[in-house]
Amino acid sequence: MPEIVIKNVSFSYAAQNARPALDDVSLRIAPGSFVGIVGHTGSGKSTLVSLIDGLGKPTSGQIQVGTVTVDAQSSPADLAQLRRHVGYVFQFPEQQLFAETVGQDIAFGPTNLGWSTDRVQAAVQEALKLVGLPAAFADRSPFALSGGQMRRAAIAGVLAMKPAILILDEPTAGLDAAATERLLTNVAQLHAAGTTILLITHQMDQVARYADQVVVMNQGHLVKSAPPREIFADPAFLAANHLNVPAAVAMSHQLRDAGVKIDPALSIDA
Ligand code: ADP
Numbered sequence: 001m002p003e004i005v006i007k008n009v010s011f012s013y014a015a016q017n018a019r020p021a022l023d024d025v026s027l028r029i030a031p032g033s034f035v036g037i038v039g040h041t042g043s044g045k046s047t048l049v050s051l052i053d054g055l056g057k058p059t060s061g062q063i064q065v066g067t068v069t070v071d072a073q074s075s076p077a078d079l080a081q082l083r084r085h086v087g088y089v090f091q092f093p094e095q096q097l098f099a100e101t102v103g104q105d106i107a108f109g110p111t112n113l114g115w116s117t118d119r120v121q122a123a124v125q126e127a128l129k130l131v132g133l134p135a136a137f138a139d140r141s142p143f144a145l146s147g148g149q150m151r152r153a154a155i156a157g158v159l160a161m162k163p164a165i166l167i168l169d170e171p172t173a174g175l176d177a178a179a180t181e182r183l184l185t186n187v188a189q190l191h192a193a194g195t196t197i198l199l200i201t202h203q204m205d206q207v208a209r210y211a212d213q214v215v216v217m218n219q220g221h222l223v224k225s226a227p228p229r230e231i232f233a234d235p236a237f238l239a240a241n242h243l244n245v246p247a248a249v250a251m252s253h254q255l256r257d258a259g260v261k262i263d264p265a266l267s268i269d270a
Helices: 043-054 076-083 102-114 117-130 135-139 147-158 179-192 202-212 228-230 235-240 246-258
Strands: 002-009 022-029 036-040 060-065 068-070 085-090 164-168 196-200 213-218 221-226
Touching: 002 043, 002 102, 022 043, 022 060, 036 043, 036 202, 043 060, 043 135, 043 164, 043 196, 043 213, 068 076, 076 147, 085 147, 102 117, 102 135, 117 135, 117 147, 117 179, 147 179, 164 179, 179 235, 196 202, 196 235, 202 228, 202 246, 213 228, 221 228, 228 235, 228 246
Parallel strands: 022 221, 036 196, 036 213, 085 164, 164 196
Antiparallel strands: 002 022, 002 060, 060 068, 213 221
16 A cells, blocks of 8 residues: 655745745645645645646745656656555546446456456446445436446446545535445445545535545645644634634534543534
C-alpha cells in the first residue's frame, strides 16, 4: 500500500493568478488512512487531490505516491504512473456514465488497463458487489437506474480498477439520507479492507464518523492536519476556517475525550 508524501507543493492555474490555488502545502498520508479534506469553496481541496491523481503537475514542490515522485519537470508519462494507484470519483460522477449497459460502463477502465476479458468481467462483478448493486444490473441501461444507483454504478467503474487510494469529491451531494448512508457504509468497508480514502466533504458529521485525519484547507494553504477530535475541539478555529460543525458532533467528541461512552443509537456521529 503506497504512502502519499506532499512536499512544499504550490500550484497556479495561470501565471497571472494573484493567489496560487495551492501555496506551499506539505502533507503525509499513511497507507490505509481515512482522510477528510475540508475547507471553504475555493480553498484548494479539489486542486490538491487532482495533483495526487496526476491530473496536473505541481508548479513547485514534489508529490510522491508509493515509489513514484512527480514535480514541475515531470512528463505526462510520469503523471500517468502516479495515477496507477489512485481512483478519483469526481463530483456527480453519474454525469460521466455513457455506455449502453452498467456492465460496459464499469468495464471501461479495467479494459483500458489492458486486462483480459475474464479479469475485466470478474472485476465488474466484484465492483457491483462492493457498491451493493445486484449482479443483474450489469445488463441494465445506466440511465434506467435511480439517482443513488447511478452514483453507485459510476463509483463501481472506479473501484473496478482496484485503486489502493480512493479519492471521493463530495460523494453524497444530492443523495437522500438512505442513499448517503449506504454509500458511506460502502466507503467504510473499502477502508476496512485497506484502501486509503481521501474524502472531500462539507459534511462535518461524515468527517467525525469516519476520518482518522482531517486536512483543513484555507485559501490555498493547509492550515491544519490532525485527528478529528483535535479539529472539532476548537470552535474559534472552526469558525475561522468556515467549518460548520453541528453542535452535537463537536460535543460528542468532547464527551468521548472525557471518557464518556455514548450510546451509538443516541449519538449523531456514531
Ligand atoms: P475547492 O475544491 O476547495 O473548492 P479548488 O481547488 O477547486 O477549491 O479551487 C482553488 C482555487 O483555484 C480557487 O481560487 C479556484 O477559483 C481556482 N481554480 C480551480 N479550478 C480552476 C481552473 N480550472 N482554472 C482556473 N482557476 C481554477
